[in-house]
Amino acid sequence: MPETDAVVIRPLRSDEYASVCAVWQAAGLPTRAAGRDSADAFARQLERNSTTYLAAELDGRLVGVVLGTNDGRKGWINRLAVDPAHRKRGVAKRLLLACEAALGELGIEIVAALIEHGNDASVAAFESAGYQADVPVHYYRKRRRSDI
Template sequence: MSDLRIRAAGLEDLDAVLAFWKVAAEGTSISDDRDGVQRLVDRDPEALILAEEDGRLVGTVIAGFDGWRCHLYRLAVHPERRRQGIGSALLSAAEERFVRLGGRRGDAMVLQRNETAHHAWRAAGYAPEEHWRRWVKPLTG
């Protein structure tokens, strides 16, 4: 993993990130399009964190901080590169960002059906809070 590079995504990375998520991410989001990801990067240029090896995208995480809470989304590692420390490196970068910004606790959006992800999040020290339930309302069409 010595050639693993962790960095913030730029606008030039958006198409590659969207293509990568089709291969490496579980489920889809209402914001999984160029406009949605561009809004994220425009608003918070350090929120979308990439892991690269030899110039190839091998992992992502979104580390969003709204001044109140630290939210983690889209932790995705290429299926051929899982269990090699890439997810841990991404989470470390996200957590360091949160601490630098004054965050106190990270929370992650994890699909209920994604058992593989549950193991990864637990191994990283995260645990579900069963007394909370996410409530959503689509704001567009």
């Protein structure tokens, strides 16, 4: 059986914080451990997004994650990451499509993501899952602290 078929996409569990961080670290995604990626924040977010925070599991190990959120108007894809040892086998695409389906179950019909310039792998994964680039935007934000 090809590895991708053996990968199971399922909701994340509250005891998987360390494994999620390990996937982000292996994938090279910076983590705001004192802010929105802290253990407490993860637990709180998971309660609100229990069907859209998803894991890709292979042989009992997490090899990919995605955090799907929604603000009641749009869905958002956050923190998509796949362990480098398991890339280019369709895991990210499956995570994206499963996350979208789960958001759809909540009545969300538009899903968006912010991708940094130059992240070609991410662009390819999103485009492969049917996303289209919209007009270029400047991303503005206001933070209470620099570490969140």
